[in-house]
Amino acid sequence: MSVRTICEWAKVTGRWTRYSVTERLENQGGDVVFVIPGNPGNDLFYTRFCELLLEKSEKVSRIFSIAHLNHVPLPPGLRRLDPFQVKERYGLNQQIDHAYDFFSQIVAEQMSDKKVTIIGHSIGSYIGTVLKGRLERDGYSVNLIGLFPTLVDMANTPAGHKVGSLVRFVADHPKFVRFAAWIFKWFPIELKRLLVRPWVKGAPEEVIQASAELVDGLVITNVGYMANDELDNVNDLNPKVEAELSKGNVHLYYGLFDPWVPLKFAQEMSKIIGQDRVIIDDTGAEHAFVIRQSEVIASKVEVLI
Numbered sequence: 001m002s003v004r005t006i007c008e009w010a011k012v013t014g015r016w017t018r019y020s021v022t023e024r025l026e027n028q029g030g031d032v033v034f035v036i037p038g039n040p041g042n043d044l045f046y047t048r049f050c051e052l053l054l055e056k057s058e059k060v061s062r063i064f065s066i067a068h069l070n071h072v073p074l075p076p077g078l079r080r081l082d083p084f085q086v087k088e089r090y091g092l093n094q095q096i097d098h099a100y101d102f103f104s105q106i107v108a109e110q111m112s113d114k115k116v117t118i119i120g121h122s123i124g125s126y127i128g129t130v131l132k133g134r135l136e137r138d139g140y141s142v143n144l145i146g147l148f149p150t151l152v153d154m155a156n157t158p159a160g161h162k163v164g165s166l167v168r169f170v171a172d173h174p175k176f177v178r179f180a181a182w183i184f185k186w187f188p189i190e191l192k193r194l195l196v197r198p199w200v201k202g203a204p205e206e207v208i209q210a211s212a213e214l215v216d217g218l219v220i221t222n223v224g225y226m227a228n229d230e231l232d233n234v235n236d237l238n239p240k241v242e243a244e245l246s247k248g249n250v251h252l253y254y255g256l257f258d259p260w261v262p263l264k265f266a267q268e269m270s271k272i273i274g275q276d277r278v279i280i281d282d283t284g285a286e287h288a289f290v291i292r293q294s295e296v297i298a299s300k301v302e303v304l305i
Helices: 043-056 076-081 092-110 123-137 158-172 174-180 182-186 189-200 205-213 217-233 239-246 263-273 294-302
Strands: 003-012 015-024 031-036 060-066 115-121 141-147 250-254 278-280
Touching (some): 003 092, 031 043, 031 092, 043 060, 092 217, 123 141, 123 217, 123 239, 123 250, 158 217, 174 182, 239 250, 250 294
Parallel strands (some): 031 115, 141 250
Antiparallel strands (some): 003 015
């Protein structure tokens, strides 16, 4: 089976956006999947996962994965074309709107029908849930799969307590952070890859590339700003999010020892969407599964599409 991934840039509602398309070459008639990343929101983190999922699934022919706005460095040519975007920071609601605009402008144009599966990872599950409601109102049939979903009470989780102060510092002092990260502007990407490689041992090359792209002032300030927004606003279960989850066509996949999503959240969510829709991992997969465990999770997801 021949599978390829193409990474492209497009201007979506006036903002440069990077995305990847993973597709099988011999069969273009299957279902479409839209992958929404966690935070950091770099589409390259999900390349191997998308390729494995496509290889395993006979139903799917094309997978789109999007990068969050300003979570990847803008190429020099695009910086010159739009010198204002590199100064912006985007919060959670802006990224939700961006995902909807991207779907409407890019994904919808390449669909043969109005049926789509959304796979959200971490905060991408929250974004995907809101997006599901919008697309269903537009007449789409949406199947939502949330992987290690951060839907409630993020600030009070073990991970939230651990990184909260750092995230707030980055969000409150963007000029200082960009100044401190200024030196990285002069590092070639090969050097950045060398620096991050020990932190992601055993990861696919695309994950190493995505990790290297985090070593950038624009990216760091946007990742921190969005993360702070998540900690401030993803607390009690949003009634609109709860309503969308309870409609059906939803599966949520939880880890046994996830510092961002304690197991008690899975137990609470089973009361809303039903126990048969809540899946507990039995493989030891980590929250950041894309680093080394894409094949395991792709096998789990394939049966849910």
